[in-house]
Amino acid sequence: MPVVRTLLSQLSRAIGRQSALSELRWMQQALSNPPPGISPACRSLDEMVARRVRGEPLQYILGSQPFGPLDLAVRPPVLIPRPETEDWTLRLADSLTPSPATPFRTLDLCTGTGCIPLLLCHLWPLGSTHATAIDISPDAIQLATENATRCGISTQAHAHASTHPENTFTPILADLMHPDFAQQARLEPPYDLITSNPPYIPQAEYDALPASVKDHEDIRALLGDTPSPLANDVPAQDRAKGLTFYHRIAALVGEHGLLRAGGTLALEVGQGQAHEVAAIVQAKAGVDKIDVWKDPWGKERVVVARR
Amino acid sequence: MFRPAFRQLRLSRAFATTRTAFAQAHIPRQATHSLKVEDAPIIQYVKRRVEERRRLQSEVSDDALSDEDIQKVRKIRELEPLQDAWTEWKHAKQSLEETLPLLSDSDPTMRSMAEEEYASLSESMNRMVEETFPSLLVPTSDTAHLSAIIELRAGVGGSESALFTADLVRMYTRAAQAQGWTVTMLASNTLETGGMRDAIMEIKGKGVYDALRWESGVHRVQRVPATEASGRVHTSTVSAMVLPLIEEKASNSADEELFTMDEVKIEVMRSRGAGGQHVNKTESAVRLTHIPTGITVSMQDERSQHQNRRRAFQVLRGRLMDRKLNQEMIDRRDLRRNLVRSADRSEKIRTYNYAQDRVTDHRLGMSVKNLNSVMEGDGLQEFLKALQQRYHDDLLEDVLSERSDSER
Numbered sequence: 091m092p093v094v095r096t097l098l099s100q101l102s103r104a105i106g107r108q109s110a111l112s113e114l115r116w117m118q119q120a121l122s123n124p125p126p127g128i129s130p131a132c133r134s135l136d137e138m139v140a141r142r143v144r145g146e147p148l149q150y151i152l153g154s155q156p157f158g159p160l161d162l163a164v165r166p167p168v169l170i171p172r173p174e175t176e177d178w179t180l181r182l183a184d185s186l187t188p189s190p191a192t193p194f195r196t197l198d199l200c201t202g203t204g205c206i207p208l209l210l211c212h213l214w215p216l217g218s219t220h221a222t223a224i225d226i227s228p229d230a231i232q233l234a235t236e237n238a239t240r241c242g243i244s245t246q247a248h249a250h251a252s253t254h255p256e257n258t259f260t261p262i263l264a265d266l267m268h269p270d271f272a273q274q275a276r277l278e279p280p281y282d283l284i285t286s287n288p289p290y291i292p293q294a295e296y297d298a299l300p301a302s303v304k305d306h307e308d309i310r311a312l313l314g315d316t317p318s319p320l321a322n323d324v325p326a327q328d329r330a331k332g333l334t335f336y337h338r339i340a341a342l343v344g345e346h347g348l349l350r351a352g353g354t355l356a357l358e359v360g361q362g363q364a365h366e367v368a369a370i371v372q373a374k375a376g377v378d379k380i381d382v383w384k385d386p387w388g389k390e391r392v393v394v395a396r397r
Numbered sequence: 398m399f400r401p402a403f404r405q406l407r408l409s410r411a412f413a414t415t416r417t418a419f420a421q422a423h424i425p426r427q428a429t430h431s432l433k434v435e436d437a438p439i440i441q442y443v444k445r446r447v448e449e450r451r452r453l454q455s456e457v458s459d460d461a462l463s464d465e466d467i468q469k470v471r472k473i474r475e476l477e478p479l480q481d482a483w484t485e486w487k488h489a490k491q492s493l494e495e496t497l498p499l500l501s502d503s504d505p506t507m508r509s510m511a512e513e514e515y516a517s518l519s520e521s522m523n524r525m526v527e528e529t530f531p532s533l534l535v536p537t538s539d540t541a542h543l544s545a546i547i548e549l550r551a552g553v554g555g556s557e558s559a560l561f562t563a564d565l566v567r568m569y570t571r572a573a574q575a576q577g578w579t580v581t582m583l584a585s586n587t588l589e590t591g592g593m594r595d596a597i598m599e600i601k602g603k604g605v606y607d608a609l610r611w612e613s614g615v616h617r618v619q620r621v622p623a624t625e626a627s628g629r630v631h632t633s634t635v636s637a638m639v640l641p642l643i644e645e646k647a648s649n650s651a652d653e654e655l656f657t658m659d660e661v662k663i664e665v666m667r668s669r670g671a672g673g674q675h676v677n678k679t680e681s682a683v684r685l686t687h688i689p690t691g692i693t694v695s696m697q698d699e700r701s702q703h704q705n706r707r708r709a710f711q712v713l714r715g716r717l718m719d720r721k722l723n724q725e726m727i728d729r730r731d732l733r734r735n736l737v738r739s740a741d742r743s744e745k746i747r748t749y750n751y752a753q754d755r756v757t758d759h760r761l762g763m764s765v766k767n768l769n770s771v772m773e774g775d776g777l778q779e780f781l782k783a784l785q786q787r788y789h790d791d792l793l794e795d796v797l798s799e800r801s802d803s804e805r
Binding site: 095098105109112113115116147148149155156157158159169170172173174175176177180287289290291295299300302303307311312358359360361385386387389391 | 589663665669671672673674675676677678679680681697698699700701702703704
């Protein structure tokens with residue numbers, strides 16, 4: 091107990107007493123009783139606290155993050171799933187009703203850990219969705235594939251799918267900003283549902299991020315002002331606002347007919363971006379009915395559009 | 398010439414217990430007791446119900462059944478097990494009366510057979526009065542399928558009260574595990590000085606709520622705290638609240654009665670600044686407020702906000718269900734002026750006296766020596782059983798008094 095008390099006071103100095111109490115308990119849980127198939131990145135409580143005090147995110151130290159009813163493995167530098175994303179994905183899963191008779195083809199761009207499509211695959215009835223998940227990072231694709239296996243979701247369509255209906259998850263490594271993206275990603279439009287939590291942080295805000303985010307999580311999952319040949323397509327007034335990926339996604343949806351008529355496009359956005367993103371998808375993606383959903387903290391967080 | 402009578406006695410034993418451990422000296426007391434038993438209110442009540450059934454049978458027409466007839470047929474069918482038990486009772490009673498003269502028979506063999514027979518018949522008749530009839534009369538529990546949530550809160554007594562809260566957590570955990578129930582700690586506030594400020598435990602299994610519901614109330618401990626240098630005995634309290642646990646699968650229909658989502662305000666704790674990708678700090682605490690009742694539930698023990706929310710709703714459902722059940726009990730008491738006791742949560746229900754190695758339940762007026770066996774869970778079973786029995790007896794009394802009211 092004295093050891094724990096010392097660790098607690100070290101941790102309290104770093105992150106505050108209330109958080110320290112909770113996080114220390116979660117560390118102990120991760121050591122004694124980790125989620126099945128996920129081992130923490132550390133062997134001892136001392137090591138965990140030492141790493142946390144140095145500013146590493148708790149989730150990387152524990153090696154996992156709950157996402158709805160799922161426990162996902164997380165590893166640096168793949169973006170840690172956020173509670174805002176969890177909240178809207180659960181809401182989205184509730185608001186749509188695919189079935190084995192009318193299964194959804196789902197496309198998730200910038201998938202990271204695979205959290206969004208994996209949760210949909212988990213929540214929807216067996217045989218009601220086939221998800222394709224794309225990311226530019228080999229680390230992310232590797233992790234998403236592991237997570238699918240751990241969650242019991244098949245990563246390849248089986249021949250006997252007609253007798254044993256299942257939801258499938260296909261991870262693909264591809265660069266959304268590449269001019270030949272549609273071909274590179276072997277897209278097969280149209281999709282019934284397109285989801286994305288693309289990098290949306292403007293450069294100026296990125297520079298001011300807390301160290302636990304900036305020093306540990308992939309810049310390619312965070313920075314929305316990315317230098318790329320296609321960035322020139324972004325109108326001058328939208329530059330440096332973290333909106334590059336929305337212009338690209340909206341253009342792809344519009345030009346390649348990615349979204350089936352009646353399909354749904356759901357894009358997570360950063361603080362204050364919802365209206366600009368709504369305008370972008372309205373102008374370029376050929377969608378009409380546009381909603382903005384708030385997150386549990388009252389921030390406009392998701393632009394949901396229907397074609 | 399006694400043989401036919403004896404054959405009948407033998408037959409009657411086929412449905413009576415085979416235990417005949419009554420000593421000869423007990424027979425006169427048994428005899429008076431059995432006769433008294435026939436005047437017991439419960440026997441009078443069963444007799445009336447059986448007569449009512451016979452009357453209904455005579456009223457139901459043979460051919461076309463009206464709605465009224467269907468009601469009557471249903472009633473007749475409901476009363477069938479009681480009728481069967483009554484037939485058995487009358488049979489035993491008749492055999493007993495036939496045995497009575499044989500007890501003073503001149504033949505010693507005959508006398509000893511009669512004594513054996515008499516003891517066995519009395520015993521089976523007593524069992525019918527004490528067990529068979531009550532179990533047929535008391536309605537089966539609506540809450541038999543429910544698991545439970547136990548909320549414990551340290552009360553008077555500072556850190557000693559927190560230590561005892563942790564002791565009670567252990568006691569309920571051990572008792573539950575001994576029953577094959579599963580225990581999950583939903584939330585707890587552990588103090589650095591040892592013990593817990595509060596704890597919420599989920600206990601799942603068959604009949605858990607019915608077994609534990611009478612644990613609600615104030616538990617008092619009297620002992621010398623580990624931290625007390627002078628060796629003085631302190632008195633501290635912990636309050637317990639046992640809530641029914643409604644499984645999520647079954648909750649959709651139950652929720653409609655308990656609350657609507659419009660009535661629940663869901664708040665997340667603290668501000669996240671920009672939130673989203675900007676922040677990777679875990680902010681999972683959730684608070685629910687049920688606006689009509691002002692009940693609030695906070696959960697922060699899980700890393701996932703989704704899990705905290707799910708558990709908070711489980712506790713909220715439990716609290717609202719608890720209110721509902723308690724209100725129903727009060728209404729029933731007012732309506733039938735019966736004796737069923739509603740759980741008063743501020744009532745001191747039990748004292749754990751370490752110095753005297755004794756636990757006393759104030760409602761039962763019952764003490765268990767060997768405090769350790771209670772704290773280890775085994776001794777607690779005695780209280781749980783006695784409290785369930787008391788409730789059952791209250792319900793039976795309720796049934797009997799209801800009938801005599803309506804007949805007055």
